[in-house]
Amino acid sequence: MRITNTLSGKKEELKTLEPNKVKMYVCGPTVYNLIHVGNARAAVVFDSFRRYLEYRGYSVTYTQNFTDIDDKIIKASNEEGISSKILSDKYIAEYFKDACALGVRPATFHPRTTDFVDQIIKFVQELQEKGYAYERNGDVYFDVSKFKNYGELSHRKPEDMRAGARIEVNEAKDDPLDFTLWKAAKPDEPSWDSPWGKGRPGWHIECSAMSSSLLGDAFDIHAGGNDLIFPHHENEKAQSEARTGKKWVSYWMHNGMVAVKEEKMSKSVGNIFNVRQALKIYGSNALRMYLLSKHYRSPIEFSSERMEEAKAAFKRISNALDEINRKIGDFNSDEDTFTQEWRGKMIEALDDDFNTPQAFSVIFELVKLALSEERKEILSQIRNLFDEWNYFFGFNFEEENVSKEVDGFIEELIKLRNEARLRKDYKQADEIRDTLKKLSVEIRDSAQGTTWRWM
Template identity: 70%
Template sequence: MRIYNTLSGQKEEFVPLKPGTVKMYVCGPTVYSFIHIGNARPAVIFDSFRRYLEYRGFSVIYVQNFTDIDDKIIKAANAEGISPKTLADRYISEYFKDSCALGIKPATYHPRTTDFVDNIKEFIAALEKKKFAYQRGNDVYFDVSAFPSYGALSHRNPADMRAGSRVEVNENKDDPLDFVLWKGSKPEEPKWESPWGEGRPGWHIECSAMSTTLLGDAFDIHAGGNDLIFPHHEDERAQSEALTGKKWVSYWMHNGMISVKDEKMSKSVGNIFSAREALKVYGKNTIRMYLLSKHYRSPIEFSPERMEEARSAFSRISRVINEVDKKIGHDFKVVEDEFVKTQRSKMIEVLDDDFNTPQALSLIFDLVSEMISTEDTEKIKKIRFLLDEWNYFLGFDFEPDRKNADELVDLAIKLRNDARMRKDYKQSDEIRKKLEDYGIEVMDSPEGTKWRWK
């Protein structure tokens, strides 16, 4: 298996630190509102990659955090007249509803920043002791000049960054590149006691403290959107390696951004489409098809046209599978012959090449086409077996959407009842038989007709 490592700028052979086990950390959302479809991309992509690692036989320890204290959270909570914790609790709960609807497997750990404040304070104190941090008032900053390889992850030259206009100007800092580890408290803000006075953690230190606490001083994969490479991941790497004196993360994986009319989708721009709204309009399968149809490192455009293309692509697969399942049933266990082994090897080959999901979907479309064209029932069963096996990491629901199906069943039941009222028992029986063929049990009673999925 080869993974593109942002740090080296090339694909590298994947060799975990501990054979058979993968430790993986993925940056999660700042919980001040509902997640949008751009937030959903890393959530779905790295969930699928995690599942693929499991499919390949690895035991995966997967951490995805929640930033539950932040300027945006405080501002949103103040606007509603509630506490930041109440706001964060609400949107963490809403995140789990959306992630479940998207078919995302819960992480091994879902740490929250506010549960790790003591760990964060210990981390900062250790950096200060090693002369990598300094205090100004009630703030504590990381000394970038003390870390020679700063900029290696983002492939930026610190001298050029200092000269650039983007660098934050702050008179308290010794160097404009230095970043905050601990922020002195302001009136009416959440705060914790610390050796540097009352305050709260900076953004970057949160992930370093949570990941090292849960995964150790060194782990295999750190992932997130490529908008986090600088400054967030660059700063995480600097403070973590400064503390431990060794390489912190073996492989850095970053997904490309979702854009709307050539502009990055973000809450600050205001061009977001919430994951929940997308689920209502398009459904889980279309969203996953859309997100997996483009290589994870590439940018992807969000538009009604792209979503309809994804809907059509999934519908083609689903339609064929449902027709096949009617013919062969759901018991498609097969003898693993040369055909099965060859197709499985093809799938592993493309996904072992930096998780190339577009190529994986292309293989699936080829096999679906073969199911349509062949009369060989045994081959159809083998293909259906493979599709079921691979769906572990693709995460589709091949069954028809139940919500829409329920409405159609209600309509069929009404038509059947109308036929019975007319004493057209032939049509009534035909409708009942057709419903049973689709796995629906019809029950007539004095209280009326009821039905249920078998």
């Protein structure tokens, strides 16, 4: 198996620190609001990759954190008039609702920053003792000049970064590139006692402390969105390797951003489409299909057109399975060279840097074959392959059955409305339209007939 390592910029063979075991850390959300489709891409991509690693025989220790103390959380909690803990607890619970609905399995560990403050303080102390950190008025900074490999992950040179106009110069720092490990307390903010006075952790130190506490001082894979490469992951790498003096992460994996009209989807831009809305309109299968339809490292455009394409693509798979079941019922065949050949094609695709578009092309070749094939032995093996592969794609075919029932109910209402219009009973026709609207269904009349879509 080969994966693209951001550190080298090349595909590298996966060689784990322990045989047949993968220790993996994925940066999770800052919990001050519902997650949006952009957040969901990392969740779904690395959930599927984790499943694929298990399918290939690895035992995976999967860690995904929650940042539950942060400037944005403090701001949101003040606006809602509740404590930051109540706010973050609320949105962690909401995250799990959305993740479950998306078919994302729980991680082995879901650490929260506030549960690891003692470990964070110890981590900062060790950096200070080794000469990599310094204190100014209760703030503690990492001294970038002391770490010779700074910029290695993001492929940037410190001197170029210093010259960049976007670097904010803080008078308390020795160098504009130095970053905060510990923040001195401000009035009316959550804080903890520390050797430097009351304060709270900086963002970057959180993941380093949590991952080292749960996975050890070196582990196999660190993953997240490519917007985290700099400064977050660069800073994590610097402080972690400065503390131990050895390589921290073997492979860095980064997914591309979800964009809306070529602009990154983010809360700060205000172009977000939250997962709960997307699930309501399109369902989890279409959303997973969409998020996996392009290679994980590539950017992906979010639009109703793309989502409808994903919905139709999944329906092709579902319809093929329905056709197989209609043709062969409970008949089951043992696998032979047919299964081995097609399983090999799937593994070849996904062993090559988790190439899900190529994997889907394998599936749709079999979909096409299933619709023309009559031999029960072949159809049974196709069905078994789909069931086997769904371990890592994570589709929910039970949801699809429910979706078909809902679609049928809506179409029956539209049929009744059309009949009412034909007999000029416009009152009943309008009542049915209003009923559909309350169900978030928009109907459109044209010369070709009546169509509908989720609002």
